[in-house]
Amino acid sequence: MAQSLASTCNHIAQPRHRLFTMGWLLHLFAVARQRHQLAQLDAERLADVGLCPEQARTEVRRHFWDAPRHWK
Numbered sequence: 001m002a003q004s005l006a007s008t009c010n011h012i013a014q015p016r017h018r019l020f021t022m023g024w025l026l027h028l029f030a031v032a033r034q035r036h037q038l039a040q041l042d043a044e045r046l047a048d049v050g051l052c053p054e055q056a057r058t059e060v061r062r063h064f065w066d067a068p069r070h071w072k
Contacts, residue, residue: 032064 039060041049046056 027067028064031067035060035062035064
């Protein structure tokens, strides 16, 4: 009985893990895309979003996995 319950729980947990992994990968791609778009902005557009060119360059240089947790 315990073996059966453990295998059932493991079977249920796998799709959730896959969804979490897929969501995390999509998040990483979104961060990379946003930083690429940020790199394309001129000084006037950067000022519109409250950044100076140096701040934008610093952000663009960060790795795609290096994103604050509140970016979702």
